[in-house]
Amino acid sequence: IFPPELRFAFLKFFNRVFHLFSSYCYFDITEIDGVNTNELYNAVQLYLSSSVSIAGNRLSLTRAVNSSSITFGLSNNDSIVDTFNNVTVLWEHVVTQRQTQTFAWRPLPEEKRGFTLRIKKRDKALILSSYLDFIMERANEIRRKNQDRLLYTNSRGGSLDSRGHPWESVPFKHPSTFETLAMDPVKKQQIMDDLKDFAEGQMFYQKTGRAWKRGYLLYGPPGTGKSSMIAAMANHLGYDIYDLELTEVHSNSELRKLLMKTSSKSIIVIEDIDCSINLTNRKKNSNATTQTQRSYYDMETRPGTGSGEESGNGNTITLSGLLNFTDGLWSCCGSERIFVFTTNHIEKLDPALLRSGRMDMHIHMSYCDFPSLKILLKNYLGYEEEDVEEDVLKEMERVVDRAEMTPADVSEALIKNRRDKEKAVRELLEDLKSRGEGNVKDGKLRGQSGNLTELEIVEEEEKRAIDSQNEEEDTDEEEIEVEDNICKD
Ligand SMILES: Nc1ncnc2c1ncn2[C@@H]1O[C@H](COP(=O)(O)OP(=O)(O)OP(=O)(O)O)[C@@H](O)[C@H]1O
Ligand SMILES: [Mg+2]
Known part of the structure; x- marks a missing residue:
C-alpha cells in the first residue's frame, strides 16, 4: 500500500x-x-x-x-x-x-x-x-x-586472488633451526644475537629514527646452507616468509604493491639475486656509456620499447626499483621486517646493493669447517665429540678445510650410511682425504701454511674491490643524480 x-x-x-x-x-x-x-x-x-x-x-x-x-x-x-x-x-x-x-x-x-x-x-x-x-x-x-609459519610466494605472476592478495601462501614447515645449522658457532651466535636485538628493538629503532627493518645478504657456494639459514631465522623468530620471485614481477610498481601486501613480522627473501634480474656490477661494464649507466637509476622502462630487453624476458625491474623496495619510503609501510638476499656470486652484484646500511649484515656461508663438521656428525649420527675415535677426529680436523666439501656434500655422505655409523665416519674421512688431495693436486689451494684457501684469497680481493668501488660510487651516484635532474628539467 x-x-x-x-x-x-x-x-x-x-x-x-x-x-x-x-x-x-x-x-x-x-x-x-x-x-x-x-x-x-x-x-x-x-x-x-x-x-x-x-x-x-x-x-x-x-x-x-x-x-x-x-x-x-x-x-x-x-x-x-x-x-x-x-x-x-x-x-x-x-x-x-x-x-x-x-x-x-x-x-x-x-x-x-x-x-x-x-x-x-x-x-x-x-x-x-x-x-x-x-x-x-x-x-x-x-x-x-x-x-604454523606461512610461506608466501608471488608465483601467480602478478594476478590477484579473489581477496585481492598477490601472494599465495602455504604452511611453512622447514625443520631447519640454528641448532641444526652447521656453521662456525661464534658466527652463529652473532647472527642470533643480531636477530634478537632486532626483534626486541622497537624502542631503539624509534629512538634513532630508523625504519624497523634489517637486511642480510647471504653469500657462498651452492649447498652451504643459505636457504637453511633463512628457514632457521624464520623458525627462530616465528616470522612468516615471503619468497619473492623477481622474475615473476614485471615492473617496479608491481614490486611496490607486493611489498605493501606483506605483513609485519616477516622475512622477505630474494634468492639468487644475481640471476633474478640483470643487476650486474656497473663497473664491470667497462665501456658502459652514460646511457647504460643511467638506466639502472632510471624510471621504469616500458616493455617492448627496446630498452626493457636489457633485463631480459620483458622484465623491467630496475636496480633503483629494487633499492627503493628495500629502503625507500615504501619499505616502511609495515614494520619489523627482515630482507634477506642470497647469491652464489657476490662479485656479480652491484656495489650499490652492497654498500653499508643497505644490507646490514653480510654473511658468508662457506665450505664445511671443523666446528660445522662436528655439528653435522651430531645431527646425522647423534655423535658427540667423544663418540668418535680421537685420531679419526684429529685426522678430520687436519683435512676438512682443504677438502672444500660443502655441508650439503657432508650431509649426503652421512645420510647414505646412517644405519652403519662407523662406516659413515670411515667413508666420510676417506672422502675428505681424497678431495683434499685432489684440490692440492689441482693447485686449487694456495698458502696452506697460513691456512688461507684460494677461495678466501679471492674473497679478500672481492671485498677490497667492493670497498674501493663503494668509495668511487658515492661520487658516481651524485653525478648520475645531477644528470637525472637535468633530464627531468
Ligand atoms: N650449514 C648447513 N647446516 C646444515 N645443513 C646444511 C648446511 N648447508 C647445507 N645443508 C644441507 O644441504 C641441503 C642444501 O642446503 P641449502 O639449500 O640450504 O643450500 P643453499 O646454500 O641454499 O644452496 P643454493 O645456493 O644452491 O641455493 C640442505 O637440505 C641441508 O640439509
Ligand atoms: Mg638455496
Whole structure:
C-alpha cells in the first residue's frame, strides 16, 4: 500500500528511534574494507576460535591445507558471548550473499563476511580500544603458538586472488633451526644475537629514527646452507616468509604493491639475486656509456620499447626499483621486517646493493669447517665429540678445510650410511682425504701454511674491490643524480 520510498524512510526512522533508546552500540568488522583486507577481521576470527569451547551448539571447523591444527570458528550468523574486564560483549558472525556483482576492478568474493560486536553503550569508552588491542595481541600469540609459519610466494605472476592478495601462501614447515645449522658457532651466535636485538628493538629503532627493518645478504657456494639459514631465522623468530620471485614481477610498481601486501613480522627473501634480474656490477661494464649507466637509476622502462630487453624476458625491474623496495619510503609501510638476499656470486652484484646500511649484515656461508663438521656428525649420527675415535677426529680436523666439501656434500655422505655409523665416519674421512688431495693436486689451494684457501684469497680481493668501488660510487651516484635532474628539467 505504501510506496517503497515511504517504507524505506519509515524503516530508517524506526531504526533511529530504536538505536536512540537501545542501550547497545554495534561495531561492524567486515572482512574486506574497501580494497584492503581487514586485519582485524582475521584477528577476531582467530581470537574467537580460541575462546569458543567445543561445547558450543554449532561451530565451523577449518583446517588449512597442510596445516597441523584445526581451528573452531563461529558458523554463519551465529553468535557468542565473551567477557573482558568483567564486561560482557556479544559477537555475531554475519555472512550475507553479495548481491549483483557491481563493477569492480577485481572480482570480490561471493560472500560478504563480517563480525558485529555488541557492547553496552556505557561500557564503550571503557573497553573498546583496550579490548581490540587485547584481541590483536591474543591473535598474534595464537598464530605464533600454532607454529604454523606461512610461506608466501608471488608465483601467480602478478594476478590477484579473489581477496585481492598477490601472494599465495602455504604452511611453512622447514625443520631447519640454528641448532641444526652447521656453521662456525661464534658466527652463529652473532647472527642470533643480531636477530634478537632486532626483534626486541622497537624502542631503539624509534629512538634513532630508523625504519624497523634489517637486511642480510647471504653469500657462498651452492649447498652451504643459505636457504637453511633463512628457514632457521624464520623458525627462530616465528616470522612468516615471503619468497619473492623477481622474475615473476614485471615492473617496479608491481614490486611496490607486493611489498605493501606483506605483513609485519616477516622475512622477505630474494634468492639468487644475481640471476633474478640483470643487476650486474656497473663497473664491470667497462665501456658502459652514460646511457647504460643511467638506466639502472632510471624510471621504469616500458616493455617492448627496446630498452626493457636489457633485463631480459620483458622484465623491467630496475636496480633503483629494487633499492627503493628495500629502503625507500615504501619499505616502511609495515614494520619489523627482515630482507634477506642470497647469491652464489657476490662479485656479480652491484656495489650499490652492497654498500653499508643497505644490507646490514653480510654473511658468508662457506665450505664445511671443523666446528660445522662436528655439528653435522651430531645431527646425522647423534655423535658427540667423544663418540668418535680421537685420531679419526684429529685426522678430520687436519683435512676438512682443504677438502672444500660443502655441508650439503657432508650431509649426503652421512645420510647414505646412517644405519652403519662407523662406516659413515670411515667413508666420510676417506672422502675428505681424497678431495683434499685432489684440490692440492689441482693447485686449487694456495698458502696452506697460513691456512688461507684460494677461495678466501679471492674473497679478500672481492671485498677490497667492493670497498674501493663503494668509495668511487658515492661520487658516481651524485653525478648520475645531477644528470637525472637535468633530464627531468
Ligand atoms: N650449514 C648447513 N647446516 C646444515 N645443513 C646444511 C648446511 N648447508 C647445507 N645443508 C644441507 O644441504 C641441503 C642444501 O642446503 P641449502 O639449500 O640450504 O643450500 P643453499 O646454500 O641454499 O644452496 P643454493 O645456493 O644452491 O641455493 C640442505 O637440505 C641441508 O640439509
Ligand atoms: Mg638455496
